[in-house]
Amino acid sequence: MQTYSLPQTNPESVVLLQITDTHLFANGSGSLLGVATKDSFHAVLAGVDIAARHFDAIVATGDISQDHTPYSYQRFADGISRWSQPCFWLPGNHDFQPTMQSILPSEQIKPQQQVLVGEYWQMILLDSQVQGVPHGELSTAQLALLEAALTRYPDRHALILLHHHPLEAGSAWLDQHQLHNNSGLWHVIDRHPQVKAVLCGHIHQDLDRTYHGVRVLATPSTCIQFMPDSDDFALDHNNPGWRYLELTKEGRIMTSVHRISGDQFKPKLDAEGY
Numbered sequence: 350m351q352t353y354s355l356p357q358t359n360p361e362s363v364v365l366l367q368i369t370d371t372h373l374f375a376n377g378s379g380s381l382l383g384v385a386t387k388d389s390f391h392a393v394l395a396g397v398d399i400a401a402r403h404f405d406a407i408v409a410t411g412d413i414s415q416d417h418t419p420y421s422y423q424r425f426a427d428g429i430s431r432w433s434q435p436c437f438w439l440p441g442n443h444d445f446q447p448t449m450q451s452i453l454p455s456e457q458i459k460p461q462q463q464v465l466v467g468e469y470w471q472m473i474l475l476d477s478q479v480q481g482v483p484h485g486e487l488s489t490a491q492l493a494l495l496e497a498a499l500t501r502y503p504d505r506h507a508l509i510l511l512h513h514h515p516l517e518a519g520s521a522w523l524d525q526h527q528l529h530n531n532s533g534l535w536h537v538i539d540r541h542p543q544v545k546a547v548l549c550g551h552i553h554q555d556l557d558r559t560y561h562g563v564r565v566l567a568t569p570s571t572c573i574q575f576m577p578d579s580d581d582f583a584l585d586h587n588n589p590g591w592r593y594l595e596l597t598k599e600g601r602i603m604t605s606v607h608r609i610s611g612d613q614f615k616p617k618l619d620a621e622g623y
């Protein structure tokens with residue numbers, strides 16, 4: 350397995366910026382439920398610049414594209430190219446991996462699934478995509494990759510990233526699309542106490558839970574948001590956002606979700622959807 354080493358710039362911690370569920374189109378006015386996803390993506394990029402918080406790397410946790418086109422991925426790459434930090438990404442249910450790969454190699458977007466983060470952490474990016482359906486599954490190969498990465502570095506705190514949420518988020522319509530074989534993931538995690546957190550996207554909302562003694566985090570989309578704890582499909586009028594995760598050398602995670610201001614990206618239920 351190829352490993353990327355991300356240098357530690359601050360001796361105490363490493364900071365990650367998580368951007369997720371951008372749902373970009375080749376067509377610059379492409380929209381999801383009335384929200385032009387390129388514009389909302391760029392509003393989040395501008396929001397990160399206004400926040401001006403230091404981060405060491407970007408993690409993009411899937412559903413980068415909505416229309417599978419190479420240019421939708423190029424739009425993502427062009428957007429983050431304002432920053433020099435490396436980006437690590439993984440596929441969501443809406444992604445099409447052949448076109449995702451088509452824009453690589455890239456100076457900034459790295460293909461590695463295992464990243465040694467500074468001196469004290471590692472992160473493992475998993476592919477939970479099942480082509481053509483919204484739910485996720487981890488193949489035996491992906492579970493074996495996780496097992497091998499954790500076994501190789503038992504003394505590094507570990508952050509596991511994937512697109513699909515690995516536990517019930519509390520909305521029946523959405524939980525039918527969760528990671529279906531999450532017991533397989535939890536079985537591996539239970540054997541490796543250095544795992545500190547699982548970070549995902551997919552549910553387009555801020556989630557911060559503890560499960561099996563591990564923190565499970567999900568993050569707002571850069572476009573539309575789903576209403577938490579709603580058994581039927583429902584949109585949330587919270588704004589698009591992003592997450593910072595500060596990984597300390599002691600193994601703690603300080604994290605916060607931030608959102609853009611204004612109300613130019615309010616979804617319309619009757620507009621063109623998925």
Ligand SMILES: Nc1ncnc2c1ncn2[C@@H]1O[C@@H]2COP(=O)(O)O[C@H]2[C@H]1O
Pocket residue numbers: 412441442443483522523526551552582623
């Ligand atoms: N009304 C709905 N009922 C059930 N699933 C939906 C509905 N609308 C969208 N979805 C699917 O649920 C998925 C959750 O977020 P995604 O963006 O991955 O893509 C979404 C769609 O594939």
Ligand SMILES: [Fe+2]
Pocket residue numbers: 412441442443512550551552
């Ligand atoms: Fe998704």
